[in-house]
Amino acid sequence: MNISIIGTGMTRFGELWKVSLLDLAHEAMDQALENSELLPKDIDALFVGNMLSGILNNQANLGSLLAEHIGTGIPAFYMEGACASGGIALHNAIQSVLSGQNKTVMVVGVEKMTDHSGDDITAGLMGAGSEAERQAGATFPGIYAFMARAYMEQYGVTEEDLAAISVKNHFHGSFNKKAQFRFTITINDVMKSSKIADPLKLLDCSPITDGAAAIIITSKKVSSKKRISITASEVASDTVGLSGRSTFTSLSAVVKAAKKAYHKAKITPKDIQIAEVHDCFSIAEAIAHEDLGFSSPGQATKDIIEGKRTIGTGNLIVNPSGGLKACGHPVGATGIKQIVELTEQLRGDAGPRQVNNAKIGLAHNVGGSGTIAVIHILQNNL
Amino acid sequence: MRNTPVTAWRKQKITAPHIGKQGRILLWTLIRVPSAFFIDQAPYPVVIAEMEDGTREVGQLVDWKQEDLVKNRIVQMVLRKLHSTDKDDIIHYVIKFRPV
Numbered sequence: 001m002n003i004s005i006i007g008t009g010m011t012r013f014g015e016l017w018k019v020s021l022l023d024l025a026h027e028a029m030d031q032a033l034e035n036s037e038l039l040p041k042d043i044d045a046l047f048v049g050n051m052l053s054g055i056l057n058n059q060a061n062l063g064s065l066l067a068e069h070i071g072t073g074i075p076a077f078y079m080e081g082a083c084a085s086g087g088i089a090l091h092n093a094i095q096s097v098l099s100g101q102n103k104t105v106m107v108v109g110v111e112k113m114t115d116h117s118g119d120d121i122t123a124g125l126m127g128a129g130s131e132a133e134r135q136a137g138a139t140f141p142g143i144y145a146f147m148a149r150a151y152m153e154q155y156g157v158t159e160e161d162l163a164a165i166s167v168k169n170h171f172h173g174s175f176n177k178k179a180q181f182r183f184t185i186t187i188n189d190v191m192k193s194s195k196i197a198d199p200l201k202l203l204d205c206s207p208i209t210d211g212a213a214a215i216i217i218t219s220k221k222v223s224s225k226k227r228i229s230i231t232a233s234e235v236a237s238d239t240v241g242l243s244g245r246s247t248f249t250s251l252s253a254v255v256k257a258a259k260k261a262y263h264k265a266k267i268t269p270k271d272i273q274i275a276e277v278h279d280c281f282s283i284a285e286a287i288a289h290e291d292l293g294f295s296s297p298g299q300a301t302k303d304i305i306e307g308k309r310t311i312g313t314g315n316l317i318v319n320p321s322g323g324l325k326a327c328g329h330p331v332g333a334t335g336i337k338q339i340v341e342l343t344e345q346l347r348g349d350a351g352p353r354q355v356n357n358a359k360i361g362l363a364h365n366v367g368g369s370g371t372i373a374v375i376h377i378l379q380n381n382l
Numbered sequence: 383m384r385n386t387p388v389t390a391w392r393k394q395k396i397t398a399p400h401i402g403k404q405g406r407i408l409l410w411t412l413i414r415v416p417s418a419f420f421i422d423q424a425p426y427p428v429v430i431a432e433m434e435d436g437t438r439e440v441g442q443l444v445d446w447k448q449e450d451l452v453k454n455r456i457v458q459m460v461l462r463k464l465h466s467t468d469k470d471d472i473i474h475y476v477i478k479f480r481p482v
């Protein structure tokens with residue numbers, strides 16, 4: 001693919017009561033324009049990733065609403081794919097550029113969650129589950145708790161082993177000035193935190209977050225050192241309900257999308273030096289490492305505990321931003337935030353959390369319980 | 383969950399044939415932080431059960447004790463109220479599991 005990222009923007013992630021959904025999106029969009037040194041008139045189309053604005057904010061038609069900010073009457077598209085809404089928006093933006101319909105496109109992911117109560121948000125998020133799961137009173141922590149129980153049983157992994165994932169991501173998040181949580185935690189902290197859905201505890205779970213992120217991609221030839229290439233963008237889907245799947249310890253949508261992405265980019269998992277993966281829950285990151293080919297089945301937590309995925313000690317650094325767990329998870333923004341983080345890392349602009357000599361990065365964005373997965377591979381060719 | 387008389391009427395045809403079917407617990411969790419509709423029921427277990435015909439179903443476990451939360455516990459599908467509603471709303475019934 002001949003597509004480059006030429007601009008990025010991202011708000012601080014967190015509990016941001018002073019700003020609205022539009023404030024967040026506008027801030028990220030303005031930053032992306034400034035970073036790319038483009039003007040609004042240079043943008044051919046806008047793709048928006050968001051899951052909950054119609055449910056929580058009573059605001060549909062978000063594509064047109066955000067296009068007003070650019071002010072040029074460009075085509076605008078709203079993309080929803082649960083927590084993978086951002087990744088799906090980017091995938092469709094890429095397709096529009098590859099088709100020749102557009103040359104330079106902005107993609108923004110945004111979510112405003114903390115204006116609402118936790119139980120209302122939990123109910124809204126369950127819109128991404130199956131009807132049977134909703135009728136059962138299941139929640140997403142509960143659905144991932146099923147996976148955790150199956151994984152622990154199959155591989156002899158303990159709750160303490162899974163807790164090491166949250167510990168790593170908080171360590172990384174402590175270096176990220178835009179992260180929701182900038183403090184370190186211990187395995188004991190995770191184990192002592194309140195239970196949400198057994199065996200998952202509060203510190204196994206990503207938080208409720210406000211935030212936005214935006215990028216600008218182009219097919220035009222650019223010589224800027226800020227240019228990062230997108231070498232693969234692949235999507236796959238699976239059943240919405242978890243119960244009918246043949247396995248609970250792997251997500252087939254991830255395996256399929258990753259296999260296609262590695263093939264398109266002409267690389268293998270061993271070539272990846274840095275990855276942003278969808279750690280909505282600690283168990284989700286363990287499964288991600290294995291589905292992406294970073295670790296053998298059942299070995300992900302061992303590799304994490306040995307420091308192989310940690311800045312400073314690892315050879316393949318996972319979630320240098322702090323991941324969803326520490327950086328935060330404004331669901332529609334997460335897929336774009338992952339791309340912003342990888343772009344900054346591949347440019348060498350990540351400051352205290354910079355991964356040395358990173359040239360190839362992977363983003364893994366998942367919707368629902370693995371209902372849909374989006375894999376992007378980015379490369380610094382300079 | 384927002385249900386209407388029409389959705390309740392349509393779903394009863396799908397629900398009725400399941401009543402009385404048995405299976406065994408494959409996976410379980412205990413929901414302690416529920417969504418808005420289930421607050422008055424928490425904590426409550428939700429299970430994935432493997433039914434006698436080999437299908438897998440997800441559902442809430444009712445009439446449970448702590449010792450029922452184990453793999454391979456035999457459970458049966460029963461008809462129960464989904465969750466409490468306002469006085470003006472319809473009462474919606476769904477399939478749940480109970481230990482046998």
